[in-house]
Amino acid sequence: MKGPRVRTELPGPKGQAIVDLDKTYISPSYPRSYPMVVAKGEGMYMEDPDGNRFLDFIAGIATVTTGHCHPAIVKAIKRQAETLIHTCGTDFYYEQQAAIAKKLSDICPGDGQKRVFLTNSGTESVEAAIKLARYKTKRPLYLAFYNGFHGRSMGSLSFTSTKTVQRKGFFPLVPGVTHIPFANCYRCAYGQTYGKCDFECVKILEDVLFRGAVPPEEVAALISEPIQGEGGYVVPPAEFFGKIKEVLDRYGILFIADEIQSGMGRTGKMMAIEHWGVVPDIITLAKGLASGMPLGACVAPRDLMDWPSGAHANTFGGNPISCVAALETIRLIEEGLMENAVRQGQRLLDGLLQIQKDHQLIDRVNGKGLMVGLEVVKDKATKEYAPQERTAIVTRAWQKGLICFGCGVSTIRFSPPLIVESEHIDTCLQIFEEAVTEVEKEF
């Protein structure tokens, strides 16, 4: 595949037939942004059934780490499918499951061996983490951040707070979860300016919460994404997690780092939390772990993941095909893709910073490695959200052959496969700027 190419109305006739079938039979709860129909993928590109080709700067939302159908991943999957497709890891032992657990123990931050619970998805990794935290601490309460996203099953949904529509109609959720504002320095909840502030986003824990509302000795864990994903690609300042961890340690509260979107080399470190020099007690993974095969994990030190046989298990978690895809994904990340994420992430960031300078609608360009976002605002002085303009830009980019997505109130995110090359970055920037320029004229 050579470059983006859109030669029909979108969707084309074949794509429209699939959209119609889908609309009849598929749950309408999926939050699709626009009617993109995917027939096949190769490397950095996806093709629709009408032969239109799109440059993919979303990668199944940070999932297809090694690009679409990477030959090494396909080979590993094929080989495994011919040998053993499934047997229940809950009841039997097999090498692939033990091997990926050992590898995750090696690559997750923190000295000493860790243990791993393998899952099918992000939400299930979070369920494992919150159950483990409660089981080990024997404490009933939790802390989380506003605008955090942790999944949609009843347990993880109790922590998710990115959009009310995700929670509306589903109460009561798991009780005992208290949310506090995240360190979003562009929109500080306390009206402070980074550099001059006294980290009220951390001090609130002891000065307000633990003093008046939440007994810290009854809190099992705080869960946070190192970089908020669905909530708007928000990168907190360098001191943030170190300060948070200091407070948590004073009260024996566990720190769960939700690396489901930010982990697996995407930010230029194997786990994004390493940028803050903090070792979490529990790490949750999924999305990019197996290049698109369903696999998630909850990783914790041996003495923490110490619960009895039968306390937690599942049927499909750690499926052998997913495990070999994950082992191959990690090999590719270690053999160059993580370095590529640093290099190409900088190119993407620099290009978007230039677009920010040249365009009134674009502000708060931030990110690490290949997890980069920006805010679309009506006015940089007032920072008024511009969700309609945001959606118009994303849709226009798609019509020109570039896939990027919205998140948060009016953020646009870029999370391309880690195989991305300079020419893809340059094409992305060119199409994106064209879309911004056109939308600027229309609003």
Ligand SMILES: Cc1ncc(COP(=O)(O)O)c(C=O)c1O
């Ligand atoms: C940080 C984070 N946690 C959890 C989840 C939930 O993962 P899944 O959709 O696989 O359940 C997501 C999904 O977007 C996520 O980004």
